[in-house]
Amino acid sequence: xxxxxxxxxxxxxxxxxxxxxSVMVVTFFVLTVVLFPFGxxxxxxxxxxxxxxxLMVTALLASMLSLDRLFQADYEDGSLELLVLTxxxxxxxxxxxxxxxxxTTGLPLMVAAPVLAVLLHMQAEGFAILLAAMAxxxxxxSLIGGIGAALVLGARRGGVLLSLLILPLYVPVLIFGVxxxxxxxxxxSAKPHLMILAGILVAALALxxxxxxxxxxxxxx
Amino acid sequence: xxxxxxxxxxxxxxxxxLACLRxxxxxxxxxxxxxxxxxxxxxxxxxxxxxxxxLRVMAGLLRPAHGVLAWNGQPVGDDPEAQAARTHxxxxxxxxxxxxxxxxxxxxxxxxxDPHMGRAGRAVDNALDRFGLSxxxxxxxxxxxxxxxxxxxxxxxxxAPSPLWLLDEPTTALDKASIKALEAVLAEHRATGGMVVLxxxxxxxxxxxxxxxxxxxxxxxxxxxxLGEELAH
Numbered sequence: 001x002x003x004x005x006x007x008x009x010x011x012x013x014x015x016x017x018x019x020x021x022s023v024m025v026v027t028f029f030v031l032t033v034v035l036f037p038f039g040x041x042x043x044x045x046x047x048x049x050x051x052x053x054x055l056m057v058t059a060l061l062a063s064m065l066s067l068d069r070l071f072q073a074d075y076e077d078g079s080l081e082l083l084v085l086t087x088x089x090x091x092x093x094x095x096x097x098x099x100x101x102x103x104t105t106g107l108p109l110m111v112a113a114p115v116l117a118v119l120l121h122m123q124a125e126g127f128a129i130l131l132a133a134m135a136x137x138x139x140x141x142s143l144i145g146g147i148g149a150a151l152v153l154g155a156r157r158g159g160v161l162l163s164l165l166i167l168p169l170y171v172p173v174l175i176f177g178v179x180x181x182x183x184x185x186x187x188x189s190a191k192p193h194l195m196i197l198a199g200i201l202v203a204a205l206a207l208x209x210x211x212x213x214x215x216x217x218x219x220x221x
Numbered sequence: 222x223x224x225x226x227x228x229x230x231x232x233x234x235x236x237x238x239l240a241c242l243r244x245x246x247x248x249x250x251x252x253x254x255x256x257x258x259x260x261x262x263x264x265x266x267x268x269x270x271x272x273x274x275x276l277r278v279m280a281g282l283l284r285p286a287h288g289v290l291a292w293n294g295q296p297v298g299d300d301p302e303a304q305a306a307r308t309h310x311x312x313x314x315x316x317x318x319x320x321x322x323x324x325x326x327x328x329x330x331x332x333x334x335d336p337h338m339g340r341a342g343r344a345v346d347n348a349l350d351r352f353g354l355s356x357x358x359x360x361x362x363x364x365x366x367x368x369x370x371x372x373x374x375x376x377x378x379x380x381a382p383s384p385l386w387l388l389d390e391p392t393t394a395l396d397k398a399s400i401k402a403l404e405a406v407l408a409e410h411r412a413t414g415g416m417v418v419l420x421x422x423x424x425x426x427x428x429x430x431x432x433x434x435x436x437x438x439x440x441x442x443x444x445x446x447x448l449g450e451e452l453a454h
Contacts, residue, residue: 017321220282
């Protein structure tokens with residue numbers, strides 16, 4: 001547990017000192033969402049109809065931006081070898097890195113999302129559910145993304161390969177995230193959608209760190 | 222300041238019939254070694270003779286194609302975490318983060334290896350001192366020269382004690398004074414019952430070390446896949 005916190009603290013410190021990643025992710029999110037009213041016109045009805053989908057798709061793309069750096073920097077400077085040789089299960093170290101990734105990308109996206117929802121005229125009923133869906137969905141993105149980041153380690157043009165590998169796996173999060181918000185806006189219960197999102201998160205929590213560890217060991221052989 | 226290391230129980234680290242395959246080629250085969258507390262093993266041989274591969278096998282980064290590594294007769298595969306806890310591996314890269322200071326870099330690795338924070342704090346200062354890095358403690362990693370990075374990486378050995386040190390060409394980029402400091406640290410480590418395995422092309426003074434020529438274990442011609450496979454089983 002101490003080692004888990006130690007890795008989280010180090011990755012957060014690295015992210016704060018380097019600064020650019022979190023800022024870049026949120027800026028990308030905001031700018032892309034802002035493009036939509038320009039692209040499809042300022043009509044309230046149209047924007048309101050697409051708001052949930054636009055926010056979720058954009059958040060999903062934004063969280064992928066910094067994913068290829070998750071293990072790459074450590075791989076290049078030799079830190080990854082030492083992390084693998086830490087006297088603790090590798091899954092613990094990997095889970096710590098995924099948590100740090102979520103704290104530096106998923107969390108800022110969650111903070112920015114309601115502001116952008118106002119911009120897209122989302123109905124007030126959808127706001128709480130939007131936050132709930134993102135709170136359950138974005139950690140899953142970091143977890144599943146971590147498997148992809150470990151698999152493409154050492155590959156040329158890993159970033160592009162990573163998107164091809166990971167985007168299909170993000171589809172369930174997208175479907176149920178948007179489903180939850182649409183249900184709430186139409187006055188139905190969002191609970192079933194959120195329960196499924198929570199289920200996906202629990203499954204990813206249990207599987208992703210170990211799958212990622214196996215991929216990392218393979219990359220270092 | 223002298224490190225407050227307790228003398229560990231006498232132990233042996235050994236390998237039997239080790240073989241290593243890289244890209245379908247047998248790098249070495251039928252390699253045996255035994256190392257007791259206080260012992261040192263120096264790996265020699267031309268480029269590509271498998272010095273780094275053997276060290277990576279010993280560290281657990283690479284699975285041997287054949288053979289067993291054992292600590293006190295127990296196969297290390299039975300408890301990889303215990304093996305990791307008693308091993309320090311130093312590879313080609315220095316694992317120094319450009320935006321963290323020397324002390325932060327070192328402190329992180331020390332606490333990760335041995336999470337007793339208080340002890341790590343004092344040990345870090347001592348380790349920096351031994352490798353002449355005290356005045357650089359607050360300097361970010363990106364400002365360091367290659368030799369200073371290497372010394373920061375070497376300081377890891379002292380910042381969190383472990384009996385088995387696996388060093389892959391530790392003298393790269395070091396000046397004469399630093400090599401002297403390293404020799405003193407290695408001698409002290411062995412005097413307190415530690416073990417050292419290192420590969421080198423440079424002169425390094427390790428009294429009483431066993432020399433191992435890796436090219437003695439090379440297999441002359443390339444094996445075809447089926448034969449390589451056979452060896453793996």
